[in-house]
Amino acid sequence: MRRPFRSPSTPLRRSRLVRRLFVLQVVTVLLTVGGLTTLGVIGARELEHDAAARLTTATALSLAADPEVLDALRAGGDVDALSARLQPVAERIRIATGTSFIVVMSPGGVRYSHYDPSRIGGLYQGNIAPALAGRTDTEIYPGTLGPSVRTVTPVVLDDRLTAVVSVGVLQTRISDLALRWLPAIAVAAGAALLLGLGLAVLLARRLRRQTLGLEPEDITAAYTHHEAVLHAVGEGLLVVDVRGRIVVLNAEAGRLLAPADAGDATSGLLLGELGLDPAVEAVLTRGLHTDLHDEPALAGERVLLVNCRTAGPAAGQGTRVFTVRDRTELVDALRQRDDARDKVAALSGQAHEFANRMQTVLTLIELGDTHDAAAAGSSAMARTRGPGAEVVAEVSDPVLAALLADKAWAAAEVDVSFSVHDRCDPDLIPDGRLPFTPDDLVSLTGNLVDNALEAAAAGGDRTVGVVIRTLGTEVLLEVADSGPGVSPDVAQELFTFGFSTRGEPGGRPRGIGLALVDRITRRLGGSVRVAARPTGSGSLFVVRLPLPTRAPAGAGDRSA
Structure with a gap:
């Protein structure tokens, strides 16, 4: 049964995973150190064996060319006579070189010298065929003294093979020499073992801290939950x-x-x-x-x-x-809310005004003044249509018409004179719809008009004018206001995100709308600028957007 996932904030506990990894590390260290120790002992023996082979070869070759040996062989004689001359030389060299035995023998294998004098005159126990063939050869042979590394070489006198020399080192001596390496090997193996075990303990502790004592299934569950939360979070x-x-x-x-x-x-x-x-x-x-x-x-x-x-x-x-x-949707929702609130306020005011006018009409009728009652009623009906009706009639594009009608209501609410003129060439815009997405039109026009209304409300004349027209193969959107105007030194900074010449009423951030206008315009391949006018004479924002398709030759601005 799977255990429930444990929170990382709980205290650490013993972990089967860490314990298993620790045992695996210890076994690995033991096997590694044991294997290296064995290889070290075998290597030491091989080194001593090679040293013995080089020693016997060098000694045998030196003895075969020794003048004293050659003089004794040249003098000749029986076995006893040759042994009397060669045995002292062989023993002196054997003691000096530390070899186990040196045998000088006849080509037939009869010994002239030996470590054991009682064996002089006997036959040599070993292979002398390579020496008789004129070669120097080294081999391991179980002789009368035991297994040994021995080298045989011919002794040539006056171009004639006169004798054979054999020099050997017993393997027991090689083992004794190899044992000299054993303490160093044991110390190195012990140090490696202690170091490996210490590192295994430290690694186990570090792994326990890093995994918080979690088992593999806990780690898998934590990772799965982590990925699920990351992808499920809406932010x-x-x-x-x-x-x-x-x-x-x-x-x-x-x-x-x-x-x-x-x-x-x-x-x-x-x-x-x-x-x-x-x-x-x-x-x-x-x-x-x-x-x-x-x-x-x-x-x-x-x-x-x-x-x-x-x-x-x-x-x-x-x-x-x-x-x-993403606050973009929130900005749109806030704008729609503000527009709806402005409409409600305007309708409420107009309803109150309409009620007063209807009361006036009824009073005139009761007084019998039908002529003045009819005039007052007609005026009241004309005012109910509001400023938006004129905008809808003026603008061909339905999206812009609806947006600017709302802005007309908002302008009337703050007592700002609002005018709109659509001067697009019907040859370039045959159906009256501008070739841009509704979102782009609403963002561009809405931000510019909101900015103009806010500026105009702070000025004296309190006017805002919007002109949509075509010029060549471009659509121009011009928004003018009678506000304080824009200083030439900050004209370009107006389109920088976060820059604003006004404060932040209600804690709402400023410097976003015009930056959005600039980015949308550049994405559409156009440009936006603000006319540098003297302070106090208002400002004029001009957006130039290229038409997606080239206009027919001869098409021009309808206002020209």
Whole structure:
């Protein structure tokens, strides 16, 4: 039965996973150290064996060319005579070189010298065929003294093979020499074993801390829950470490922040390497050093709200957690709410005014003045249609007509004179519909008119004028107001995100609308500018948008 997932905040406990890994590490260390120790002993024996072979070969060759040996053989004689001359020389050299035996023998194998003098005159126990063939040969042979490494070589005198020399080292002596390496091998093996066991203990403790004592199924459950939460959260989630590198970026944050070609390999990148919109990058960079609460940022044409705070201590010192929300839909909803509220206020005022006028009409009828009653009723009916009726009749594009009709009601509510003129060439716009999406038209026109109404309400003449016209292959949207105007030194900064010449009434952020206008215009391949007028004479915003299709030759501005 699967155990329930344990929260990482609970105390650490013993883990079967860590215990199994520790046992595996200990067994691995023991096998490794044991194997290396065995190889060390075998290697020491091989080294001593090779040393013995080189020693016997060098001694045999030296003895075969020794003048004293050659003089004794040249003098000749029987076995006793030759042994009397060769045995002292062989023993002297055997003692000097540390070899086990040196045998000088006849080509027939009769010994002239031996470590055991009683064996002189006997036949040599070994293979002397290579020496009789004129070669020097080394072999391991179980002789009369025991197994030994021995070398046989011919003794050539006056171009004639006169004798054979055999030099050997017993294997028991080689083993004794190899044992000299054993203490060093044992010390190295013990140190390696202690070091391996110590590292295994440290690794087991570190693994236990890193896994919080969780079992594999707990780790799998935690990872599954983590991924599920990241993808289920409706807000963008971004976790950045103290070096500014991205640790976590969920799908919503990638959709809102990262460019379309960023791909999935974003973990480990610096914020500056993600290709963020400069306005968003500036806000996120500030969030690396201070907490943020609903900080607005403009990513493309999206208005985002960024929150940031320090992560818990388990995430590491300096780790920051960002949450990102798309405020674009909220901005649209707030605008629609404000428009509806303005309409309700205007209708309420007009209803009150209409009731007063109807009361006047009824009083005139009761007094018998039908002529003045009819005039008052006609005037009342004309006023009920409101300023929006004229706008709807003037503007051909239905989306713009509906939007500007709403703005006319809003202008009337704040006592601002609002005028609209549609001067589009019917040859360029045959059906009256501008070739742009309703969202783009509403964002462009709505932000510019709202900005103009707010500026005009603070001026003296209190007028706003909107002109839509075609010029060549472009559509021009001109919005003029009688407000305080725009200083030439801030004309270009008006379209920078966050810049505003006014405060933030009600705590609502400023400097978003005109920045959106600029970005939408540039996306459509157009431009936006504000005319630099003297302060106090109002301002004029001009948006130029190219038509998607080239107009027929000879088409021009209807207002020309």
